[in-house]
Ligand SMILES: Nc1ncnc2c1ncn2[C@@H]1O[C@H](COP(=O)(O)OP(=O)(O)O)[C@@H](O)[C@H]1O
């Protein structure tokens with residue numbers, strides 16, 4: 001007889017943030033943020049400029065050490081011990097970061113490396129993986145983002161949309177558990193936004209685990225499992241996109257939608 005008194009084991013979320021605070025001097029930028037991203041979920045982080053979205057992502061991959069709170073990656077606490085924040089050493093940091101892929105607004109590609117070299121650098125040198133295997137996987141990834149023919153090009157010879165698709169492929173080359181996007185289309189000319197959003201939609205549909213800061217409300221509506229609205233460093237609302245965009249629960253969310261979506 002199976003033991004029915006025990007609840008079924010539930011996998012922890014890939015990312016769990018609990019009560020995260022971060023200040024710069026007297027400026028409280030994150031004020032007790034709690035949220036999570038489940039496996040295979042796409043969560044869009046929305047909010048006005050200066051609300052703390054980038055700082056939140058930067059805390060998650062430890063580009064900024066948080067002041068207080070907890071960050072758990074697949075159930076495992078990152079960088080905290082005995083109730084306090086303990087700076088990770090170089091090795092711990094590299095190991096933790098290599099589980100998280102980050103896509104930046106300004107691409108941050110290495111200009112002196114070809115597209116293929118940009119993809120294989122970290123998997124070989126940070127993760128210590130086999131060069132041939134990494135190259136094979138990188139070629140498949142470039143094909144997936146529609147850039148197989150650009151593998152030997154240098155970033156300077158690519159359009160913004162192509163650079164960002166390389167940025168996405170580079171993040172994927174680390175086989176990350178979690179992908180973070182910080183306004184990946186904000187630096188692009190409007191006609192190039194679509195090709196990047198299309199790649200992100202495919203990733204979301206294929207079950208990548210993604211936390212996406214974006215002003216592309218179309219993406220949030222269509223691809224997000226959940227949206228989180230941040231304002232003044234606090235989570236104002238967490239909702240499914242259908243509810244968030246049609247019947248927001250808070251006045252603050254209504255104002256945000258009025259200003260950023262209906263304008
Ligand atoms: N490294 C830093 N030093 C000092 N202040 C910062 C730093 N990074 C961000 N801030 C401040 O934190 C606040 C939130 O910034 P940010 O997280 O970039 O917001 P968002 O991405 O939502 O626009 C802003 O007031 C910004 O000036």
Ligand SMILES: [Mg+2]
Pocket residue numbers: 053054055
């Ligand atoms: Mg930002």
